[in-house]
Amino acid sequence: MMQFLKKRAVRLLLLSLSGLLIVLCGTSSAADRKTLTVAIEPVYAPFEFKAADGSLQGFDVDVMRAIGAAAGFQVRFQSIAFDGMIPALQVGNVDAAVGAMTITPQRAEAISFSRPYFKAGLAIATPKGAPSLATLEALQGKKVAVQIGTTGAEAVKRIANVNVRTFNAAVLALQELNNGNVDAVVSDAPVMLYAIKTGNLKDVEVNSALLSEEFYGIPTPPNSPNLSLINQGLTIILENGTYETLYRKWFNAQPPQLPSVAPGIPQSSQQTALGSGTVMLNALPSLIKGALVTLQLTLLSGILGLVGGIVARSCPFVFHQASPLGCQSLH
Amino acid sequence: MSSIKLVRWAARAYIDFFRGTPLLVQIFMVYFGIPALVQALGFEFAFDRFLAAVIALTLNCAAYVAEIVRGGIQSIETGQTEAAQSMGMTAAQTMQFVIFPQAFRRMLPPLGNQFISLLKDTSLVAIIGFEELFREGQLIVAESYRPFELYAIVALIYLVLTLLSSQAFSYLEKRMNPARSRSRQPQIQPAADLI
Numbered sequence: 239m240m241q242f243l244k245k246r247a248v249r250l251l252l253l254s255l256s257g258l259l260i261v262l263c264g265t266s267s268a269a270d271r272k273t274l275t276v277a278i279e280p281v282y283a284p285f286e287f288k289a290a291d292g293s294l295q296g297f298d299v300d301v302m303r304a305i306g307a308a309a310g311f312q313v314r315f316q317s318i319a320f321d322g323m324i325p326a327l328q329v330g331n332v333d334a335a336v337g338a339m340t341i342t343p344q345r346a347e348a349i350s351f352s353r354p355y356f357k358a359g360l361a362i363a364t365p366k367g368a369p370s371l372a373t374l375e376a377l378q379g380k381k382v383a384v385q386i387g388t389t390g391a392e393a394v395k396r397i398a399n400v401n402v403r404t405f406n407a408a409v410l411a412l413q414e415l416n417n418g419n420v421d422a423v424v425s426d427a428p429v430m431l432y433a434i435k436t437g438n439l440k441d442v443e444v445n446s447a448l449l450s451e452e453f454y455g456i457p458t459p460p461n462s463p464n465l466s467l468i469n470q471g472l473t474i475i476l477e478n479g480t481y482e483t484l485y486r487k488w489f490n491a492q493p494p495q496l497p498s499v500a501p502g503i504p505q506s507s508q509q510t511a512l513g514s515g516t517v518m519l520n521a522l523p524s525l526i527k528g529a530l531v532t533l534q535l536t537l538l539s540g541i542l543g544l545v546g547g548i549v550a551r552s553c554p555f556v557f558h559q560a561s562p563l564g565c566q567s568l569h
Numbered sequence: 570m571s572s573i574k575l576v577r578w579a580a581r582a583y584i585d586f587f588r589g590t591p592l593l594v595q596i597f598m599v600y601f602g603i604p605a606l607v608q609a610l611g612f613e614f615a616f617d618r619f620l621a622a623v624i625a626l627t628l629n630c631a632a633y634v635a636e637i638v639r640g641g642i643q644s645i646e647t648g649q650t651e652a653a654q655s656m657g658m659t660a661a662q663t664m665q666f667v668i669f670p671q672a673f674r675r676m677l678p679p680l681g682n683q684f685i686s687l688l689k690d691t692s693l694v695a696i697i698g699f700e701e702l703f704r705e706g707q708l709i710v711a712e713s714y715r716p717f718e719l720y721a722i723v724a725l726i727y728l729v730l731t732l733l734s735s736q737a738f739s740y741l742e743k744r745m746n747p748a749r750s751r752s753r754q755p756q757i758q759p760a761a762d763l764i
Contacts, residue, residue, distance in 0.1 A: 321707065321710070321711045322716075324714050325710065325714060325716040328714060344712075345714075348714040383698075386707065386708065386711050387711035387712075391711070403618070403698045404698050404700075404704075404708060405697075405698050406696060406698075410601075410698075413601060414698075417601070417604045417605060417608065417615075417616075418604075418608070418613070418614075418615055419604070419615050419616060514715070514718045517713055517715045517718055517719070518718050518719070518722055521706070521709045521713075521719055521722065522722070524705045524708075524709060525702060525705050525706060525709075525719075525722060525723065525726060526726075527705065528700060528701050528702035528703070528704065528705030528706070529702045529726045529730065531699075531700065531701045531702065532688070532691050532692075532701040532702040532703075532727075532730070533688075533730065535619075535622060535623065535626065535691045535694070535701060536626075536684070536687050536688045536691050538623050538627075539622075539623050539626035539627045539630055539687060539691075540630060540683075540684050540687050542623065542627040542630075542631070543626070543627045543628075543629075543630025543631040543633075543634050543683075543687070544630075544631075544634050544680070545631075546627060546628075546630075546631030546634065546635075547630070547631040547632070547633070547634025547635040547636075547637065547638055548634065548635075548638055549631075550580045550583060550584065550631060550632075550635040551580070551635045551638045551639055551642075552664075
């Protein structure tokens, strides 16, 4: 009996060891080609979204895969919220990101951008039939929805006397407009046009006047060694016509000329970052204001919930002179 | 008897639904679902975000409180009910003067827990863009790209708030304990001598 058990144990050990070996071999052969982890938030059609079968698609997805094919690396997409992309890049959790991200001086201080791969602009969406709002100044005194951390959110901050609501996704901001809770949405024109074209938002229209000229870039961690690889791949697909094919596929138009460097962005990122203490001190007033709102929300919901809970339990008791619990002894 | 059954069934369904589904989904249902529903019926309707947040949190909290109340009342021995009834009290009087006051004291610790959960759960309404503590932090991070420092402060502020509320609840528990308040005098005396 003992002999038998021993034999089994040895066999089991051998089996698991060989299994481990197979797994190790498998990973090492896959690691031959370099794999870059790329952050993506697939809620931004037509740049990145999920098809009905759950696969990733969109212009950004195709461009990133084409760059990988041209520069000789594999792309592994990882889902990260748009406003979490820059923090994730800063600490190196991901190697790059695609998210229709506009190259801005402020972002370029925190991370490094590739050369521009798309020309876009902000536009204003309003409900159909409402007086058209063509400029940012026209939004004074209005309620405006934007997506957190976007250039649209940055733009409305410059308007005096405007009521801004910030959402985690552009589709939520547009839904808010469709529901009639806000007067306008400021966001990237191609995304809003696509959302309206695909028919999810019937009561919304986009003003054709673009508020700005923006260039999208692929961000990487500061001074990442992969940046030159991505730029190299991007240059190849821009020159060999792959980019044009993809642009026609998604936007059904001739691609505009792209500069090799986004205008107005300092090339070398000079570190003008504020110290931690300053950042914390500057944040404190808004945070304390937020804490008071949280407390107010908790107290109000807590008291109403307490009353509601007791009422929900004693309803049968009020309706009938019986225990709220169906306690038999009270019947 | 049929009406009481209906009410009891409704209460059960309400509690099961709000305890059994994620608060995040409930917030979305209230804020985005209700206006879409009302508009589909042909009414003009715009939702105030504070109101939507309070409604979602209250509905959720009430379901949990209902269960706490049930637990508290059930924990009181049937002997208490029998004694009260033998003194000629009606069911309502029994509940009001005998069962509930005792049960409430036992409900306090779980109610304190619930309050602290609620305090932390308010951070979920950030998803509808309501600017409470967590959202304010998120908005600052979206601009300054300093997640570690800012979320650390946010966490610290939540910690201060929850610690303060647990202190408040334990004070309340002590105050509502009749045995403790009666024996307070002799207990303090020796302690004062030691100092």
